[in-house]
Amino acid sequence: MVVLYTPLRVPMTKELTITSCQAANTFDMTAKIGCYLTEKLGRKWDVAFRYISVDESNVEGWNRCYQMAAAGEIDISWVCAATYANLMQQPNRSVDLLATPLFSAPIYQNQPVYFSYLVVHAESAYQTFADLRGTRFAYNETVSLSGYHTICAYLESLSFKEGYFDTAIASGGHVKSTHMVAAGSADCAAIDSSVWHWYQSEEPEICEQLRPIMLLPSYAAPPLIISRNVPHDLAQEIQKLLLDLNQTNEGEQFLRSGGIARFAQVDDAQYESSLHAVNMGKNIPLVRSVAHTMNPMGESYG
Numbered sequence: 001m002v003v004l005y006t007p008l009r010v011p012m013t014k015e016l017t018i019t020s021c022q023a024a025n026t027f028d029m030t031a032k033i034g035c036y037l038t039e040k041l042g043r044k045w046d047v048a049f050r051y052i053s054v055d056e057s058n059v060e061g062w063n064r065c066y067q068m069a070a071a072g073e074i075d076i077s078w079v080c081a082a083t084y085a086n087l088m089q090q091p092n093r094s095v096d097l098l099a100t101p102l103f104s105a106p107i108y109q110n111q112p113v114y115f116s117y118l119v120v121h122a123e124s125a126y127q128t129f130a131d132l133r134g135t136r137f138a139y140n141e142t143v144s145l146s147g148y149h150t151i152c153a154y155l156e157s158l159s160f161k162e163g164y165f166d167t168a169i170a171s172g173g174h175v176k177s178t179h180m181v182a183a184g185s186a187d188c189a190a191i192d193s194s195v196w197h198w199y200q201s202e203e204p205e206i207c208e209q210l211r212p213i214m215l216l217p218s219y220a221a222p223p224l225i226i227s228r229n230v231p232h233d234l235a236q237e238i239q240k241l242l243l244d245l246n247q248t249n250e251g252e253q254f255l256r257s258g259g260i261a262r263f264a265q266v267d268d269a270q271y272e273s274s275l276h277a278v279n280m281g282k283n284i285p286l287v288r289s290v291a292h293t294m295n296p297m298g299e300s301y302g
Contacts, residue, residue, distance in 0.1 A: 014045070016230070019052035020078040021066050022222055023174055025198035027053065029258035030078055033242070036251065040241055045234055049076075070095070072227035076238070080222050081114075082145035085275035087225075088268045098226040098235075099242040099263035100270070104256065105197055107215075112264045114221045115193040116146045118214040121181055126188065129154075129214055137165040137287065138177040138186035145274055146192035147174060149281035150216045156280045157217075168287040175199060182209040190216060197259055219277065220270040224263070239265070 018037070020030040034049035042048055052074060054065045069077035070087060072094030087093050100112040108114070120126040126135075140147035155164055169186055171177040177189035178199065193215075200207045224242065226235050245251035246262035255262065 014047045016047050016049050016075040017052055018049050018076040019054065019065060019069065019074050021054075021062075021069055021083070022078050022080065023192065023195045025195055025202075025258070026078055029254060029260070032254045033076075033245075036245070036254075037238060037241060041234070041237060045237075047234075069225070072229055075227045075230050076224060078222060078224050080145055081219050081271060081274040082143065082149060082278050084223055084225060085145075085271045085278055088271060089275070094228055095225040096228060096235075097266060097268070098224040098239055100221050100223045100266045101194075101260045102262050102264055103194055103197070103221065104259055104261040105193075107193070110261065111218075112221050112266055112270070113218040114146065115218050116150045116190040116216040117193055117196050117212040118151075118188060118190055118216060119178065119181060119196075119210045119212050120188045121184065122209050122211040124187070124211075126213060132188050133164055134166045135187035136185075137168045138171050138180040138189040139168060140171055140173050140177055142170065142281070145219060145277055146195075147177065147190050148286070149277040150219070151190050152281040152284040152286055153277035154216055155286070156284050161284065163285045163287050165287045175203075178203075178206055178210060182206050194221075194259060219274045220266060223266070223271075 016037075018030060018034040020026040031051040031053070034051045038048045052065065054062050065074070066079075066083070068074045069079055070083070076098065077095070084097070087095060102108065102110060102112050103114065118129065118132075120132075126132055137151070139151075142148050169180065171180050171186075171189070174189075174191050174195040177186070178191060180186040181189050196207075196212075226238065230238070242263045243265060246255055
């Protein structure tokens with residue numbers, strides 16, 4: 001079920017929408033961005049942003065939200081890097097890049113990138129990637145860059161062309177993958193670094209049962225995209241507000257609460273490596289046997 005929420009009511013002739021198709025660590029910030037943009041632009045442009053909240057457990061609603069975002073039917077969407085990599089290939093695409101987060105943890109070195117942590121149970125004997133051959137791998141979705149394609153691309157970099165894991169199990173989300181490894185129903189999982197850093201404070205008792213053994217190669221961070229239905233002048237003002245968000249007290253506070261230092265402007269070239277990883281995900285057999293449910297939309301969850 002898709003839930004619609006208007007954060008701030010002002011006299012308006014135009015309602016714009018904003019959503020996150022990312023993990024739960026982005027939901028609150030996305031809603032706050034909608035409020036902030038309404039406050040700053042509402043009177044001048046006679047607009048208000050309506051935050052679209054999606055229940056992660058509702059696959060139909062989640063897929064519909066992704067379809068709307070990809071078609072430009074949602075004005076601003078926070079999407080996976082793999083999703084944008086696929087969209088940027090479309091000659092008549094309906095969206096453009098708006099801004100990309102620079103996460104604040106020192107590991108990101110003030111660059112608009114993210115990683116995946118390869119995690120195992122803290123009490124397991126696994127120490128290296130080589131130790132994981134023939135084990136049970138949990139992933140959020142087969143179309144996820146940080147949870148699935150990054151592993152395929154890494155195997156390709158090792159010139160490994162055959163099934164590596166014994167079994168791959170679709171969890172339905174990064175958080176669910178961590179629970180599977182903690183419970184012993186999977187041996188390892190690739191977890192989006194921004195989700196991992198957030199979840200360490202949200203559920204420390206789960207994360208304490210896990211141990212990262214590897215940091216996989218970086219990719220351009222999941223971007224905010226904007227529909228081409230938004231007037232160009234308004235889109236430019238929205239982008240400037242996002243890029244300058246860290247220079248305001250209000251903006252700096254909710255950026256910090258979401259583990260973000262600031263937003264940056266990037267171009268399509270930043271997502272070429274993401275596209276390569278997605279293509280590797282289609283070509284490199286990850287497992288000997290697969291136990292998963294395909295996302296009928298064919299889009300990424302993270």
